[in-house]
Amino acid sequence: MNNNYDIKDFALADQGRERIEWALTEMPVLRAIHDRFAKQRPLAGARISACLHITTETANLARTLKAGGAELVLCASNPLSTQDDVAAALVQHYQIPTFAIRGEDDGTYYRHIAKALDHRPQLTMDDGADLVSELHKNRSDLLAEVIGGTEETTTGVIRLRAMAADGALKFPVIAVNDAMTKHLFDNRYGTGQSTLDGIIRATNILLAGKTFTVAGYGWCGRGIAMRAKGHGAQVIITEVEPLRALEAAMDGFRVMPMLEAAAISDFIVTATGDKHVLDKAHFEVIKDGCVIANSGHFNVEINIPALEKLAVTKHRPRTGVEAYQLKDGRIVRLLAEGRLVNLAAAEGHPATVMDMSFANQALSIAYLWEQGRNLEHAVHPVPVDIDQQVAVMKLAAMRLSIDSLSPEQQAYLSSWKEGT
Structure with missing residues (x-):
């Protein structure tokens, strides 16, 4: 096994690239963030280890982080969620080290997490908290280098809050799952x-x-x-x-x-x-x-x-x-x-809803790279301005307009003196 990847079959790479590009057509917010990251490079030099479902949508998140300057390694967060053609395309066409094989056994699954941790991450991205759990239990020598992390799913947030309550969590984690533009749309729709x-x-x-x-x-x-x-x-x-x-x-x-x-x-x-x-x-x-x-x-x-x-x-x-x-x-x-x-048994969430989830991921990881050292070792909400920014960008992508408050309305809402 090459040190930079463990995938099923490189022959699937072209098929994977086609499907990744197809998904991107339904991810206008992430496309806009990709373009911004490519210009501003807010993640320049950041080492990221990500344990996520290896799907077409995740591939576009990974491309966005790389465009922002990050050095990224991916592994699967579930043995049966990996799309092997996507894993092949990530390695061959996008040069993103990936450790994921659909149907991998438990031993291989945890070996892949270990390979992702060999990257000595400064930032982590998780879907279920297995990466963070392994980091704390078996690779605690790496904790001093970790600035912060993000968590994508309800189950992971529950585990991380339990760690924080026990005083075991050694770096701040942003609960992307709890962003309004994530759980109201990704989880429901x-x-x-x-x-x-x-x-x-x-x-x-x-x-x-x-x-x-x-x-x-x-x-x-x-x-x-x-x-x-x-x-x-x-x-x-x-x-x-x-x-x-x-x-x-x-x-x-x-x-x-x-x-x-x-x-x-x-x-x-x-x-x-x-x-x-x-x-x-x-x-x-x-x-x-x-x-x-x-x-x-x-x-x-x-x-x-x-x-x-x-x-x-x-x-x-x-x-x-x-x-x-x-x-x-x-x-x-x-x-x-x-x-x-x-x-x-299917392909996971439609790209349209993952667009908002992964927009939150990308912006939150950039926020951690800048501010993570100043945050308490706890589970934190997505900053409100990030959540709002994602909503505004999604509305714009859908060509929807909304009203805004007039100065009179703003004054009324901020005053206690005016009533009936």
Whole structure:
């Protein structure tokens, strides 16, 4: 293995470049940032290690960071999300060191993270916090050089906040996931569409008229439920948070415990960020033929070892589908080995929504390069001006105009004296 890459096949590089360029046509905000970075070089000399899903959209983020002067190394944040043609194009056509092979085993996955850390990063970019976790647990000798990092996903932010609460986090991290222009759009519209895309590609089963359960009514769960309802499914929500459960009910969805939902569901999708949301007790009552999938970051949301123990046989009727037969003859159909179904069985979020997410990433990493040494070792929000800037740029790209406050209106809103 060459020190600068570990990919599947260079013969895929031209195909990957075509798809990367295609995605860029739907990413006008990132294109504008790329052009600005190429002129201003705000990341000149910065060493960045990034553990992200190796997709066409990520490739365009990487190109933007490189245009800004960064020295960048990429590795995959999920064994089944890598697009091998993109990995090949990143190395061959864009000269960005990449360590990612679709379907890599756990040993290879962590070896690739180690190779990314060999870059001795000054800045980190993560999707799930595995890179930062490995850095703190096994490569602590590198921590002194790290100025800061960014985190892309809900699960990663949860892990990093736990680290910060324990006093274990040794550099500031910006929670890109929590930017309004990220979670309101990427998590809701991106996850909603791409999760349904993955399920439909994997199964080719009509959703209309089916009972479709979504575990978790956060922004991702909202998006999945909204799109499933749009397909004509009868949607159930399971929740542990009373306010979210109430919101789901007020949005017109049925709300019940998973034990009840499992017995009547044709589809169950987890999107919680927690483990064993689908557990042994649920498999013991689950409806015959139920399709189960995960749209959370890690496959621990479904207790696959428990399912394996309950099953008497297992076979693969379609690519990305494993059918487990239980002792009483019921079949449970698991998609994409319980990994992110939108990336493992489809192509992930549409480029249009990733445009905003990765615009936040690019601007936040540039902010950290300039200001990171002055920030507390904690999880920080995306600066409001960055979030607003991304929104303004996206509106402009969509050729949409909005109103602005008049001086009189601004004065009224800032005064307490004027009332009725």
